[in-house]
Amino acid sequence: MHRPRPRHVLLVSSLAAAVLALTAPVGLTVIGRMTAEPLPADFFGPATVTTDGHGDAGAPASRSILRDPVGVTRTPPDDVPTTPGTTDAEAPSASPSTTLDPSGAPGAPGPTTDRPQPPTAPPTTSAPPETTPPTTSEPRQTTPPDPRPSREPTTPAPSPETLPEPTAAPPRTYPGPSTTGVPRGTKLTRHDGDLTITQDGTVIDAVDVRGLVKIYADDVTIKRSIVRGRPVTQQSYLVQISEDANGTRIVDTEIYAAHPSHLIKGVVGSNLTMLRTDVHDVIDQLSTTGGGVHVEASWFHDNLHYASDPLHGGGPSHDDNIQISHGRGFRIVGNRFEGSRSASVMIVQGPSGVSDVHIEGNLIDGGACSINLAESGRGAIAGVSVVDNTFGTETGHPHCAVIRPASTQVTHRGNAFTDGYEFRLTDGG
Numbered sequence: 551m552h553r554p555r556p557r558h559v560l561l562v563s564s565l566a567a568a569v570l571a572l573t574a575p576v577g578l579t580v581i582g583r584m585t586a587e588p589l590p591a592d593f594f595g596p597a598t599v600t601t602d603g604h605g606d607a608g609a610p611a612s613r614s615i616l617r618d619p620v621g622v623t624r625t626p627p628d629d630v631p632t633t634p635g636t637t638d639a640e641a642p643s644a645s646p647s648t649t650l651d652p653s654g655a656p657g658a659p660g661p662t663t664d665r666p667q668p669p670t671a672p673p674t675t676s677a678p679p680e681t682t683p684p685t686t687s688e689p690r691q692t693t694p695p696d697p698r699p700s701r702e703p704t705t706p707a708p709s710p711e712t713l714p715e716p717t718a719a720p721p722r723t724y725p726g727p728s729t730t731g732v733p734r735g736t737k738l739t740r741h742d743g744d745l746t747i748t749q750d751g752t753v754i755d756a757v758d759v760r761g762l763v764k765i766y767a768d769d770v771t772i773k774r775s776i777v778r779g780r781p782v783t784q785q786s787y788l789v790q791i792s793e794d795a796n797g798t799r800i801v802d803t804e805i806y807a808a809h810p811s812h813l814i815k816g817v818v819g820s821n822l823t824m825l826r827t828d829v830h831d832v833i834d835q836l837s838t839t840g841g842g843v844h845v846e847a848s849w850f851h852d853n854l855h856y857a858s859d860p861l862h863g864g865g866p867s868h869d870d871n872i873q874i875s876h877g878r879g880f881r882i883v884g885n886r887f888e889g890s891r892s893a894s895v896m897i898v899q900g901p902s903g904v905s906d907v908h909i910e911g912n913l914i915d916g917g918a919c920s921i922n923l924a925e926s927g928r929g930a931i932a933g934v935s936v937v938d939n940t941f942g943t944e945t946g947h948p949h950c951a952v953i954r955p956a957s958t959q960v961t962h963r964g965n966a967f968t969d970g971y972e973f974r975l976t977d978g979g
Contacts, residue, residue, distance in 0.1 A: 722940065724886040724913040730849040731804035731828035732756075736774050744780075760808075763789045765819070769797040778808035785861070788832065791819025793839055800824045806831040812859050812867060820877055824848050830889070833869045841877025841906070851889040868892045870917070875900040880907045888942065893917035899928040906933040915942025919950035919976060923958050930958045938964035941973070953978040 732738070736756055744761040745754070747770050754763075754772045761780045763772065772789070779788045788805050791798050798819060805827065807814045816832040817824070820840030827848040829835040835850045836843075853869040862868060871887040874880060875898045887894040894914045897904055914920045920941055923931055934954075941951040949967060953976040954960055965973040 722911075722913075724940075725826070725847050725849040725884070726886060727828070727849075729847065730826045731802065732774050732776060733802060738776065762786060764792075765790065765795050765798055766792045768795055770795070771799045771801065772803050773799070773801040774803065776804045778806065779814060781809045782811060782813050785813045785815070787815045787818045787837075789817040789819075791817070791822060791839075793820065795819070796821040796842075798822045800827050802826050804828045807854070810854055812854070812856050812861055814854070833867055834873050835871050837873045837875075838880070839876055841879040843874075843877075843879070844881040844883075845872070845885055846881070846883045847885065849886045851886070853890045855891050866891065870894070870896040872896065874898070874904055874907065876902050876904065878903075878905045882907075882909045882912060884911045886913045887920075888913075888915045888944070890916045891918070891946075893922040894920045895922070897921070897923045897931060897934070899925045899931050901928065903928070904931050907931070908935050908937070909939060910935070910937045912939045913942070914939055914951070915944050918946035919953040920945055921952040923952070923954035923960070923978075925955050925958060930955070934958065935961040936965060937962065939966075941965065941967050943967060943969055943971075947976075950976050952976060 738756050738758040740758045740760065742760045744764065745757075745759055746764045746766070747754070748766045750768045750770075752767060752770050754770075755774055757775045759775065759777045761778075762782075763777055777788050779786075788807065789800065798821065800817070800823070802825070805816055806829065810831055812833065814832050815837060816829045816835040818837045818839060820838055821842040822838075823844045823846075824836070825846055825848065827845075829848070829850045830852040831854055833854050835853065836845065850871040853871070854867065855869050856867045858864050859867040869890050870892050871890045871894045872882065873896045882895065894917045895909060896917075897907060909921065921936065923934065925931065931954075936952055939951075941949075943949065945951075947953075949971050951965065951967070951973060952960060952962070955978055960975055962973075962975065967973060
């Protein structure tokens, strides 16, 4: 007489079949290495995580170089294959789309929760809310530091101009934890190791990346995702965009170093759009290698800072929210910048020149001075406008919103301090 199998035997058989089905993953895979240092396994199988909103193969690559703003050139390996990509709408959907699973099987959409109202700007008679200061502990890395000196100039002591613009800070709302990063309830698929993208039009959606992201293709979108990084032994970026890659978009995404170090930075590249992005716990949060950069409705905060940084000869870290040193065409609109010690927006005139920088409608605080323009002996920076921004009072030099050489003209109007202090440009000599 035939007896049916016990239920637990059927369950074990089903699980074994599922494991076999996952032995040949397709879709998102780790493809190649930028350095010779050891990395975790390329893929340990799909795992899903539901975020609370914050923190918790083809042809060889044709892209040639990846340059950071201090002149380091990295050459991708010749054997980097192509990551298959998909197309999707650029703007996030009202409800979560199908989760991209490395096995090729769609995951069930996670629940969604409406975001609460964003925080309001502080009243005109008080300073903005304090943020937790970055750690000042010594770096934990034991590898020899990069001997290259910083190209960032030291902020000169300001001497105020007599160009008052008495305007109180207007009541506004600004980006914060409820309006940036991964929307609450998004179901994430975990990806262990670096993610190298060489296929034009690739969309990375709802992925928890436990490694670095390296982009060598056009029109790549990262949305509703977290990039946490990994331990590094040389200066690295969590998201690295090749110099000849165009049209990168980072939307509703959180970028931070889960393994803090004086060697780790946030995003580097050009021809880039960042929308509703939360960047924190890195040294420099956005470094540009060229123009065509648009940052909007994003929150950059809590920079890593070391009182003794080996990359700066044992002196303090030079950490910025945004660092611009090359190119033309920068739009920085409606963001919230805080937590830097050097500058919120550092603009340095590089060999190829910087021009056409528009900074409007942001809440900006921190730094020795919040916006620092330095000509570096290469002449004036052309086309800089600073309009309708609200400046906080947590700067190294009191009420130093914008410091620039007298030869660099800055168009400004509608700017104000949170405490009602008269806005003025500061002459940096």
